[in-house]
Amino acid sequence: MAKKDSDIVIRHLMEEDVPKVRDLCQRVQHESARNEFFVHLRRYLSSRYVITTPAFLFCLFHFFLQMGALQSLKSSIQSAIICEAVRFFFFWQKIKGVFGEGEDLKDPFLYYHKPARFFLVAVVDGEIAGTVAVRETEEPNVAKLLRMFVHPSFRRRGIALRLIDASHDECRKLKYQSVSLRTHTTNEKALSCYEKAGYAIVGKRNFASVYPHSFDTIHFVKDLHGDKTTNG
Numbered sequence: 001m002a003k004k005d006s007d008i009v010i011r012h013l014m015e016e017d018v019p020k021v022r023d024l025c026q027r028v029q030h031e032s033a034r035n036e037f038f039v040h041l042r043r044y045l046s047s048r049y050v051i052t053t054p055a056f057l058f059c060l061f062h063f064f065l066q067m068g069a070l071q072s073l074k075s076s077i078q079s080a081i082i083c084e085a086v087r088f089f090f091f092w093q094k095i096k097g098v099f100g101e102g103e104d105l106k107d108p109f110l111y112y113h114k115p116a117r118f119f120l121v122a123v124v125d126g127e128i129a130g131t132v133a134v135r136e137t138e139e140p141n142v143a144k145l146l147r148m149f150v151h152p153s154f155r156r157r158g159i160a161l162r163l164i165d166a167s168h169d170e171c172r173k174l175k176y177q178s179v180s181l182r183t184h185t186t187n188e189k190a191l192s193c194y195e196k197a198g199y200a201i202v203g204k205r206n207f208a209s210v211y212p213h214s215f216d217t218i219h220f221v222k223d224l225h226g227d228k229t230t231n232g
């Protein structure tokens, strides 16, 4: 299977692609982790904790422990930073697995070389520009779409939609009835992309929460019945 449209070729993963595919996936996963970190930093800086924690600690040091005003101010800021760093550490421990490489990407060729699974790559001028994978779920006839990654240099050229479209064609061949996937509420590009590809939101789940940090996932489903177009 090789689907060519303009300069983009969509084809199945080959064994020799594996090192380049792993590099691409790791790069995009690091980028996503970095973006998520800054989302939570902004969320913290605009939360009431940024004022209330040092203020509470200042009162504790100054009025209760009778420390000088300057020393209380310094200690309260230092303690608040430590306190928030510890809270963020616990939060990050809960979600960091989402941005880890994942068992399937250690050897994607082997992992997806199974009857109900596949891994597609988008190739542009000989370069691997994007990936998408599909595997079975516990529900019969329902596939799961994952590893939707496009290299930053190749974005906004329709590669993600092309990959999704090709994966739907492959899913139909495998007799899947629908495709499910999930992404984060903070991933606006992906949310827009999946909506454009005809996915419907079926639920939302709180994955981890340590106020003001919270990490929610949005669950999407696409019914493959009688729908041959991605953008329709």
Ligand SMILES: CC(C)(COP(=O)(O)OP(=O)(O)OC[C@H]1O[C@@H](n2cnc3c(N)ncnc32)[C@H](O)[C@@H]1OP(=O)(O)O)[C@@H](O)C(=O)NCCC(=O)NCCS
Binding pocket: 028, 032, 148, 149, 150, 151, 154, 155, 156, 157, 158, 159, 160, 161, 162, 182, 183, 184, 187, 188, 189, 190, 192, 193, 194, 196
């Ligand atoms: C999300 C991602 C896969 C989109 O790939 P892409 O090839 O640039 O997407 P496309 O060019 O096919 O665009 C498809 C639609 O996605 C949405 N989209 C893509 N990039 C966007 C952006 N920067 N801002 C807003 N919407 C965007 C748009 O709806 C777009 O349709 P349009 O161009 O007609 O407006 C890519 O940005 C990416 O790899 N992001 C990091 C990894 C990730 O978050 N993957 C999803 C994991 S669940």
